[in-house]
Amino acid sequence: MLLETCSTAAEVLRALPLAIKHGLHREYLFHAVLKGHAQGSPLERTMAFFAEMRLAEVRPVVYNLTYLFKAAADRSNLRRGREIHAQLIANGFSGNVHAATAVVNLYAKCRRMVDARKVFDRMLERDLVAWNAVAAGERPDSITIVAALPACADLGSLKAGKSIHAHSIRAEFSSLVNVATALVGMYSRCGALATARLVFERMRAKNVVSWNSMIDGYAQGGDAEEAMRLFEQMLAEGIKPTEVTIMAAVHACADLQDLEMGKKLHKLVAELGLSSNVSVMNSLIAMYSRCRRVETAVEIFEGLRQRGTATLVSWNAMISGYAQNRCGGAALELFRMMVAQRNDAVQPDSFTLVSVIQAVAELSAPPLGNVYVATALVDTYAKCGGVPLARKVFDLAARSTRSTKCGAAAPRGPTRSPSCASSPPAATRAGARGAAGIRRYEGGLRPCAGQDHYSAMVDLLGRAGRLREAWEFIEAMPAVAGISVFGALLGACKIHRDVGMAEKAAERLFLLEPADGGYHVLLSNIYAAAGMWPEVARVRRDMERKALRKNEVHTFFSGDTNHPLKERIYAKLEELMEEIKAAGYVPDASSVHDVEADVQEQLLITHSEKLAIAFGLVSSAAGATIQIRKNLRVCADCHTATKFISLVTGREIIVRDVQRFHHFKDGRCSCGDYW
DNA sequence: CTACTGTGAG
Numbered sequence: 001m002l003l004e005t006c007s008t009a010a011e012v013l014r015a016l017p018l019a020i021k022h023g024l025h026r027e028y029l030f031h032a033v034l035k036g037h038a039q040g041s042p043l044e045r046t047m048a049f050f051a052e053m054r055l056a057e058v059r060p061v062v063y064n065l066t067y068l069f070k071a072a073a074d075r076s077n078l079r080r081g082r083e084i085h086a087q088l089i090a091n092g093f094s095g096n097v098h099a100a101t102a103v104v105n106l107y108a109k110c111r112r113m114v115d116a117r118k119v120f121d122r123m124l125e126r127d128l129v130a131w132n133a134v135a136a137g138e139r140p141d142s143i144t145i146v147a148a149l150p151a152c153a154d155l156g157s158l159k160a161g162k163s164i165h166a167h168s169i170r171a172e173f174s175s176l177v178n179v180a181t182a183l184v185g186m187y188s189r190c191g192a193l194a195t196a197r198l199v200f201e202r203m204r205a206k207n208v209v210s211w212n213s214m215i216d217g218y219a220q221g222g223d224a225e226e227a228m229r230l231f232e233q234m235l236a237e238g239i240k241p242t243e244v245t246i247m248a249a250v251h252a253c254a255d256l257q258d259l260e261m262g263k264k265l266h267k268l269v270a271e272l273g274l275s276s277n278v279s280v281m282n283s284l285i286a287m288y289s290r291c292r293r294v295e296t297a298v299e300i301f302e303g304l305r306q307r308g309t310a311t312l313v314s315w316n317a318m319i320s321g322y323a324q325n326r327c328g329g330a331a332l333e334l335f336r337m338m339v340a341q342r343n344d345a346v347q348p349d350s351f352t353l354v355s356v357i358q359a360v361a362e363l364s365a366p367p368l369g370n371v372y373v374a375t376a377l378v379d380t381y382a383k384c385g386g387v388p389l390a391r392k393v394f395d396l397a398a399r400s401t402r403s404t405k406c407g408a409a410a411p412r413g414p415t416r417s418p419s420c421a422s423s424p425p426a427a428t429r430a431g432a433r434g435a436a437g438i439r440r441y442e443g444g445l446r447p448c449a450g451q452d453h454y455s456a457m458v459d460l461l462g463r464a465g466r467l468r469e470a471w472e473f474i475e476a477m478p479a480v481a482g483i484s485v486f487g488a489l490l491g492a493c494k495i496h497r498d499v500g501m502a503e504k505a506a507e508r509l510f511l512l513e514p515a516d517g518g519y520h521v522l523l524s525n526i527y528a529a530a531g532m533w534p535e536v537a538r539v540r541r542d543m544e545r546k547a548l549r550k551n552e553v554h555t556f557f558s559g560d561t562n563h564p565l566k567e568r569i570y571a572k573l574e575e576l577m578e579e580i581k582a583a584g585y586v587p588d589a590s591s592v593h594d595v596e597a598d599v600q601e602q603l604l605i606t607h608s609e610k611l612a613i614a615f616g617l618v619s620s621a622a623g624a625t626i627q628i629r630k631n632l633r634v635c636a637d638c639h640t641a642t643k644f645i646s647l648v649t650g651r652e653i654i655v656r657d658v659q660r661f662h663h664f665k666d667g668r669c670s671c672g673d674y675w
Numbered sequence: 676c677t678a679c680t681g682t683g684a685g
Contacts, residue, residue, distance in 0.1 A: 028676095031676090032676090035676085035677085061677095062677085062678095063676075063677045063678080066677065066678055067677080067678095069678090070678080096678095097678080098677070098678045099678080100678095101678050101679065102678055102679090104679090105678080105679065127678095127679090128679075129678055129679040130678085130679075131679085133678085133679050133680095141679095141680095142680080143679055143680040143681095144679090144680080145680085146679095146680040146681055147679080147680055147681085148680095149680090149681080150680095150681075177681085178680055178681050179680090179681080180681090181680095181681045181682075182680070182681045182682095183681090184681085184682090185681060185682065186681095207681090208682080209681050209682050210681080210682085211682085212681090212682040212683080213681070213682050214682090215682090216682060216683075217682095242682080242683095243683075243684090244682045244683050244684095245682085247682095247683060247684055248682080248683080250684085251684085277684090278684080279683065279684040279685095280683095280684070281684085282684040282685060283683095283684045283685085284684090285684090285685080286684075286685065311684090311685090312685080313684055313685045314684090314685080315685085316684095316685040317684075317685045318685090319685090320685065321685095349685095351685055352685090355685090
C-alpha cells in the first residue's frame with residue numbers, strides 16, 4: 001500500500017523512513033516502484049524514474065534492467081533499448097544469462113536479428129529461455145512453438161503453420177491459451193480466417209490477446225464488418241479492450257468509413273487512458289482521414305507534434321491523409337516540413353514517398369517536375385539495385401526541373417476541397433525549401449518495400465498522359481510488376497482512351513490472374529468508349545470463362561443485357577430516366593467521349609451502377625435501402641443520376657466505390673459532391 | 676521477486 005502511493009523518486013525518498021521502520025530495504029522500495037512503472041507506465045516515464053533512481057544513488061540490480069528491456073521491447077523502442085543495453089554493459093551485467101536473454105529478445109522484437117544473433121553468440125551460458133529468444137530451440141517447448149508460428153505467417157506459409165499445428169497437437173500443447181492464440185494469429189495472417197475462427201471458437205479459455213488476434217485478423221483481412229461484430233461481442237462479454245484491440249477496431253472503422261463509430265472509439269480511447277499512446281493516436285489520424293475528417297486528423301497530429309511525441313508513422317499518416325483527401329498542396333507542405341526539421345528519427349521512408357507521389361499526381365504537377373519526388377526516387381531505385389532506372393529518373397528530373405526548379409510543389413493557394421483549409425501551421429516552414437533539405441535524403445530511404453510506390457508512380461505518369469514513359473518505367477522496374485502496377489496503367493489508359501496501350505497492359509495484367517473482376521470491366525469500358533463492341537463482348541466472355549463474376553452479389557457491367565431480369569430492369573431504368581429528367585436531371589456526357597449524342601446517352605443509361613440500382617428497385621422490398629458495391633470509381637453522371645433517383649423514389653442508396661461510401665438520400669449525397 | 680511466447684499504428 002505504501003508502494004502504490006509513490007511514483008516519483010522524491011516520493012519514495014519521503015516514504016523511506018516509514019518503509020525502513022517496516023523492515024523494508026531502501027533498494028527494495030525503489031526496485032518495486034520501478035517494476036510497477038515498467039509494467040504499467042509509458043516507457044518514457046519508466047526511464048525517467050530509472051534516471052531519478054540513479055541520481056538518488058540507488059545501485060541497479062540485474063532485474064531492474066531486464067524490466068526496462070521488456071518495457072522497451074514491448075513497445076519496439078529500439079533507441080531506448082540500445083540506451084539500456086549501454087547501461088547494462090556499464091554496470092557489468094553483460095555476462096548475466098537473464099540480462100543477455102532480455103537483450104536478445106529486445107533486438108529480436110525490433111527485427112534486428114543480426115544484433116540479436118551477435119549478443120546470443122557471445123553468451124557463454126545459454127538456457128532454453130535464451131534459445132527461445134532467438135526462436136531456435138532444439139527440444140521445442142510450448143513457447144518455442146508459439147514463437148515459430150508468427151514466422152510461418154511472415155513467410156505466408158500455411159503449410160508450415162499447419163505442420164506446427166499438428167506437432168502441437170501431438171505434444172499436447174494445442175489447448176494451451178498461448179498456443180491456441182498463436183494459431184489464431186497464424187491462420188488469420190495466412191488468410192485462412194475460417195480456420196482461425198474455428199480454433200478461436202474452440203478455445204475453452206480466451207484472453208485479451210486471443211480476442212485481439214481474431215479481431216485484428218478480420219480487420220487486416222478485409223472483413224471489417226465481422227471485426228466490428230466481434231469487437232462489440234468482446235465488449236458485451238465484459239472484456240476490457242487494450243490498445244491493440246482499439247487499433248484493430250479503428251482500422252476496421254476506417255475501412256467502413258464509419259465516422260460515428262470512429263468517434264465512439266475516440267471517446268473510448270480517452271476513457272481507457274490511451275490518449276497518450278502514439279500508436280493509437282496514429283490509427284485515429286488514419287481513421288479520420290479516411291472518413292474525410294482531415295481537420296480532426298490534423299488536430300490529433302498537431303497535438304502529438306506539440307507534445308513532441310509524433311513519430312515517423314504520425315507524419316506518414318498525416319501526409320497520407322492529406323493526399324487521400326486531395327489536399328496535395330498541404331501534403332507536400334508537410335513533407336517539406338518533415339525534411340526541414342532535421343530530426344533523424346523522422347525522415348521520409350518509402351511509405352512517405354507513396355503519399356508524396358500521389359500528392360504530385362493529384363496536383364497535376366509536371367511528372368518528375370517536383371525535385372523532391374525525383375530525388376527521393378533516384379535514391380530509392382539506386383538502393384534497390386535499379387541503377388539504370390535511377391539514372392533514367394535522374395535524367396527526366398534534370399530535364400523537367402530546369403524550368404520548374406523547386407517550385408513545382410510550392411503552395412498553390414487555397415486547395416480545391418474545403419477540408420484542406422487546415423494546412424500545416426506556418427511556424428516551422430522557414431528554411432524548409434531548397435537543396436539543403438533534399439540532401440537529407442541521402443541514405444534516408446530504405447529499399448522499396450512493396451509495389452505501392454511503383455503503382456503510384458505509374459498513376460502519376462499515366463494521369464499526365466505519359467503512357468509510353470509509364471510503360472518504360474514498368475519495364476525498367478527492379479521488382480516484378482504486380483497487379484496494382486498494371487492496374488494503374490490500365491486506369492490511365494481509360495482516362496486517355498488509349499486502346500493500344502490498354503491491350504498491352506491488360507495482357508500482362510491478366511497473366512497475373514487478378515481475383516477482382518474490376519480490371520476486366522475496366523478494359524471492357526475502354527473498348528465500349530471506343531465503340532469496339534465485338535471486343536467488349538470478348539472481354540465479357542473471357543470473364544465468364546474465368547468465372548470472375550462475384551457469386552455472393554449480383555454483378556453488372558456497363559451495357560449489360562445478360563441478366564435474367566433484364567426486361568424488368570430495363571423497363572424500370574427507362575421509367576426512372578423519365579422521372580428524374582422531369583425532376584431536373586440532365587445527362588452529363590463528359591465521361592463518354594467521341595460518340596454521337598444518342599449513342600452517348602445510351603452508354604450513360606446503361607452504366608452498371610444505374611443497372612444495379614434499377615435491379616435493386618425491382619427486386620427489393622418497398623422503401624428498403626439499396627446497397628451497391630462498385631469496383632471502380634463512380635462516374636459523375638451516375639452520381640448525379642443517383643441523387644435524383646434517391647429523391648424521386650424516396651429510397652436510400654448506398655454506393656461503395658473503390659474510394660469511399662456514397663450515401664444518397666433525398667437528392668443529396670454524403671460526399672457533398674466531392675470524391 | 677525476476678528472463679523466453681501470442682495481438683500492434685502509417
